[in-house]
Amino acid sequence: MTTTIETAFAADWRAWHDAHEAARADEHGFLAVTSIRWLTWTPERFDDAPGVWSTSEDGPVVALADGESLEIDGAVVTGTYRFGPLAERSSITVVWRTDDETTVVEVARRGGSDIVRPRHPSSPIRTGYRGTPAYAPDERFVVDARFTPFDEPREVTVGSVVDGLQHVYAAPGTLSFDLDGPRTLLAFNGHGDGLHVLFTDRTSGVTTYAANRSLDIDAPDAEGRTRIDFNRATNLPCAYTAHATCPLPPAENRLDVAVEAGEQLPA
Incomplete structure (x- = not known):
């Protein structure tokens, strides 16, 4: 009887941990993050996300060049998009599609600052995870x-x-x-x-x-x-x-x- 209980307990834990590992290694999970960008009032372009990014009291802004686009809530966005003020520890995810892969770009607020974190499935941290x-x-x-x-x-x-x-x-x-x-x-x-x-x-x-x-x-x-x-x-x-x-x-x-x-x- 003791062996049966211990085996059931271990099996339940294993199923939970396997699911946790799968979520961690998801193609757009945290291991896919390629950078963390701390936004300022000065517009800046990054090499792992489209557009020029900045922030102010009115929240993050991205200015997309001709030929660039993002998907936000299923809608294709071009030109300039204003996210509005973000609550602390909140996140918005947008999608960037290229011929090579689909990237999720996390726009978030952490510790009183607005940040951008692109999540590329090809991130070496993710592909090398064991x-x-x-x-x-x-x-x-x-x-x-x-x-x-x-x-x-x-x-x-x-x-x-x-x-x-x-x-x-x-x-x-x-x-x-x-x-x-x-x-x-x-x-x-x-x-x-x-x-x-x-x-x-x-x-x-x-x-x-x-x-x-x-x-x-x-x-x-x-x-x-x-x-x-x-x-x-x-x-x-x-x-x-x-x-x-x-x-x-x-x-x-x-x-x-x-x-x-x-x-x-x-x-």
């Missing part, structure tokens, strides 16, 4: 947790892998659990009603990526009960490419325990 190793799934790293909400969600500012850049997240409360002793993590708002944490631990910089790991957690029930599965801790894009603006964990989330679960250093 997968990410991970610890074997271990039920010891699935722990019951208690969510304690703050009276009001708090704005928490964290650093970034980009020097001088900061990210601001809404933190609704903390998660308390036991993993070789009592532990606490500051939780951010996640997908839907779920929670999200960024953390480091004693494996960081040894067998796992030094800057951070990321983990989604199911929404707590009415009594604040939820479960943390560290086997599903993943690397953020900055573990693979310099064209990322990933956040760093808050100081509270540096766990003084070796979390030997989840994704390891990229191959």
Whole structure:
């Protein structure tokens, strides 16, 4: 009976991680990014995207030359296109088609600046990707947790892998659990009603990526009960490419325990 449970647990984890790897290596996934361009008020042309790009208080603008076009929401755009002001951490994707390949150009706002990130399927980072190793799934790293909400969600500012850049997240409360002793993590708002944490631990910089790991957690029930599965801790894009603006964990989330679960250093 024990073997059946462990096999089912491992198989479920494997299916999840295979899907995560497939999304990461998608032809327009993050491994396809070829550059990150920080837009200014001075118009500038880039070698991996069409048009001349700039930004202002009114948001990003692209001026396309004769013969150049983009597709935005399925419509072909020529000439000058104004995206309008972008909300922090929002992204718009536009499509650039050439005879060689179809490129997705991400137009986004990160850390108070507007950026452009072209995603080419032929990116050497993507074509050379050989997968990410991970610890074997271990039920010891699935722990019951208690969510304690703050009276009001708090704005928490964290650093970034980009020097001088900061990210601001809404933190609704903390998660308390036991993993070789009592532990606490500051939780951010996640997908839907779920929670999200960024953390480091004693494996960081040894067998796992030094800057951070990321983990989604199911929404707590009415009594604040939820479960943390560290086997599903993943690397953020900055573990693979310099064209990322990933956040760093808050100081509270540096766990003084070796979390030997989840994704390891990229191959």
